[in-house]
Amino acid sequence: MAMDQHKLRTLVFEKTGVKIDIDDPVFALVALNEAVLEDAVERHVAAIDSATRELVRRARDAGGLPPERSVEHDASNELELATSTSTASRAAAAPAPAPIPTQAAANGITRHEWRLLAAAAGVAVLSALLVLGGQAAFTKPGLTPAQTRSLQEAERLKTAINQLDPKLRTAIEAQLPK
Template sequence: MDQQKLRSLVFEKTGVKIDIDDPVFALVALNEAVLEEAVERHVALIDAASQELAQQARLAGGLAPHDAGARKPAPAGYAPAPAAPVGAIATQAPAITPRELRLLGAAAGIAILSALIVLGGQAAFSKAPPAPVIQQAKSLTAEEALALQNADKLSKAIQKLDPKVRAQLQAELQK
């Protein structure tokens, strides 16, 4: 623990000057000692747990147990079991799962059923349109037939006129 470095760090962060003989350094030293002891204890626990886990892995795999660095040879006639075949791991999920397909089908069925109910209700509760009034066409008088023939001839004659004259004539007819 570099006390000068700690003094300058405290001064930079807080602006407070502390002396090397300040009691706060005693607390820092105490904290450092407690922390070091706790870290050593945790490292020892982690080491023991990892050794136990390795021992259990060896026993589960059919290998001889491993004793604190001493290797024991495998028993005579012992052959480790072959590893079980490992199936391929799917790296991509399917675009639509079967569950989603079922949900989509159910939603489509409900939508169609709802539409049929609405159309059925509309047909049941709407009024029938009134019957169309059919008028019998009366026969044209000779005068009306002659007027229609003249109108047809006039229409054909207008189409044969010069565009400028045709525009003036149609403007006059609109009045």
């Protein structure tokens, strides 16, 4: 998987308007990213192959696939066989496996499952409380500049009213609540 540096260069310019040179160190990072991605893909493909082999083995054990014909068959051949064979011919070749009864199906929810459910609910509630507590602790209830100016003006008016003649002050205070 070789990268086309000219194509990447054009793409970066089209999206950001930034011109980069072919010798720019950013291409070293792109190459490093490709190498890391390739390694991760190889590991995931290996894990998928392993899981496919296990799935084929379990399907064969349950009777969903015909028995293995030779030792040389691997999981990918079996998967090909399983996907290429029609559903009707597979059903005719092997009977469908009986469902496996489980304790939960027979008795409803078990005590262990109830405990797990209660623990999960407790963790959810504690997490919500932690988030709300953190928000309350780190959020400052601030006033807008207009609110601050209004409060300052109210303080000045209060001071001015307190300095007025007592008779006039009572008349003004009587008019304020209206």
